[in-house]
Amino acid sequence: MMRETLDLEAKKRNNEETVATMMARTFAHRRQEIIRDAPLIAVVKMRWPALFDVRELSAEFKRITTVALLPRFFSELDALSAKLLQVFSRKGGSQARTIQRVLVPMTQTDNIDVKRECILKALTVYLNEEPDKVVKEQLDTDVDVDGQAETGMVFGVRVIRKEGAEVHERPEEVLIVLEGVEVLTQLGNVPVAYAMLFALMYALNLRYPPEWKYTFEALQKLIMGLDGQRLSKKLQVLKTLLAR
Structure with missing residues (x-):
């Protein structure tokens, strides 16, 4: 449910802070899905479109490595x-x-x-x-x-x-x-x-x-x-x- 809500929020304009909060909250689920299932890139983009944004990709990288x-x-x-x-x-x-x-x-x-x-x-x-x-x-x-x-x-x-x-x-x-x-x-x-x-x-x-x-x-x-x-x-x- 959270992923679907995030998908909707990502489509709204000037909604970066809400998206950032939801991306942080869904990190563990998203990470498990990517590592366990190794989905095609097209599938990841469809399921997690917010990830393919410079700001959110940078945040994801920091969540994984702790490095900015x-x-x-x-x-x-x-x-x-x-x-x-x-x-x-x-x-x-x-x-x-x-x-x-x-x-x-x-x-x-x-x-x-x-x-x-x-x-x-x-x-x-x-x-x-x-x-x-x-x-x-x-x-x-x-x-x-x-x-x-x-x-x-x-x-x-x-x-x-x-x-x-x-x-x-x-x-x-x-x-x-x-x-x-x-x-x-x-x-x-x-x-x-x-x-x-x-x-x-x-x-x-x-x-x-x-x-x-x-x-x-x-x-x-x-x-x-x-x-x-x-x-x-x-x-x-x-x-x-x-x-x-």
């Missing part, structure tokens, strides 16, 4: 940025060239969102993974009047940019897709999408995708400080370099 998602994510990322750039600069070969290319936009603007996006993508490259395996870029000219495009995306972040846009300009749209379902939209920028995608792994009890397992491990253990004593060899090496 966005404040921790951005404060730690910013604190590590200078050392990460130093570590990246010591790479050689084709990987170094790719990192340099990824970092170019941050040399063209002082926009903090652009800097964070560049560093996050460079971190993925440094870990021998590919940013565009999960973050898919499109131009608005490739999107139809309904805002749709035949991307075939099953998992990841979809970024729609205006053709000819300057580096510092916000994307037209940033959204997250899980199991082919658009679960979060209007995220504003790619760094927020990284954080929200990470939070969804926790809230929905999902495994990290193999193509980005080290990136997610870095977000979890180096940036968010969750279970940071148990690192893969690759992340242990990076942590050692950052400590120098």
Whole structure:
């Protein structure tokens, strides 16, 4: 009964406080359902639509981990940025060239969102993974009047940019897709999408995708400080370099 009432409350405007209270009260039931039944994402979205909101997803993440998602994510990322750039600069070969290319936009603007996006993508490259395996870029000219495009995306972040846009300009749209379902939209920028995608792994009890397992491990253990004593060899090496 509580879930049905929450569903109705979530559809009302300017009702965030009521929804937040009800989400907190239904947490144990929702968590048990997600872990025990492992429902499809579409089913979770249908049953718990309020979960797919930046504010409520952040609250759910804090209920699970006790950590405030966005404040921790951005404060730690910013604190590590200078050392990460130093570590990246010591790479050689084709990987170094790719990192340099990824970092170019941050040399063209002082926009903090652009800097964070560049560093996050460079971190993925440094870990021998590919940013565009999960973050898919499109131009608005490739999107139809309904805002749709035949991307075939099953998992990841979809970024729609205006053709000819300057580096510092916000994307037209940033959204997250899980199991082919658009679960979060209007995220504003790619760094927020990284954080929200990470939070969804926790809230929905999902495994990290193999193509980005080290990136997610870095977000979890180096940036968010969750279970940071148990690192893969690759992340242990990076942590050692950052400590120098």
